[in-house]
Amino acid sequence: MDQTKKDRILSMFRESGVLRPRDLERAGISGVYLNKLHAEGILDRPSRGIYTLVDGEPSENHSIAQACKQIPRGTICLLSALRLHDLTTQSPFEVWLAIGEKSRLPKIDSPPLRIVRFSGDALSYGVVEQEIEGVAIRSYSPAKTVADCFKYRNKIGLDVAIEALRDCLTQRKATMDEIWEAAKVCRMSKVMRPYMESVM
Structure with missing residues (x-):
């Protein structure tokens, strides 16, 4: 995976703890990258089409x-x-x-x-x-x-x-x-x- 795209996606996760493929597509990045990062163990997929950082610190809400x-x-x-x-x-x-x-x-x-x-x-x-x-x-x-x-x-x-x-x-x-x-x-x-x- 292109390191620049990976960095951009991780930066998006730091701004928003939860992302969907369409959020990436709005930023001009293919939603397929979320699946790739999930396969690498960087992202968690708690529900279909919803991704979060594995090592993210979720709030109480x-x-x-x-x-x-x-x-x-x-x-x-x-x-x-x-x-x-x-x-x-x-x-x-x-x-x-x-x-x-x-x-x-x-x-x-x-x-x-x-x-x-x-x-x-x-x-x-x-x-x-x-x-x-x-x-x-x-x-x-x-x-x-x-x-x-x-x-x-x-x-x-x-x-x-x-x-x-x-x-x-x-x-x-x-x-x-x-x-x-x-x-x-x-x-x-x-x-x-x-x-x-x-x-x-």
Whole structure:
């Protein structure tokens, strides 16, 4: 393999911890080189079409970056969004991802996903963007995540939702007004009102 191309590819991995063949092709390099570097033991292939450096140092949110690289239109939600915003000490085994009601169910080998279907304003409201390992990540804001936790309290536990509400306010990740607005969007205002009053 041409050493210059190899150096360019490794430099791309230092900027973005996760790459696909199309990322190389955009830079004018054939995606075939990823397979060659994988065969040489320089790259790992955790999922079909996804490559990472074998000796790379993944962040604690590596699985989130991996999921978003493969499903760029998905939005990190619920337990994974709590983790992103440091609103829980739990580290979920699966990546929680929201997709549209009629979106096709993503099929990926790794990381394990927990898909939740949102619709209307609940899907589009409160989306924030950030970058992890060079990958664009869409997630719900702390306020929207708290409201979602109450909406899905039967799946994740009411205690988790209450803890998220307390931590969100204590850490000043969102104001009471922002949480109340998100509660209305999620149609959770009646459910959340007594809990919000108790922490005021």
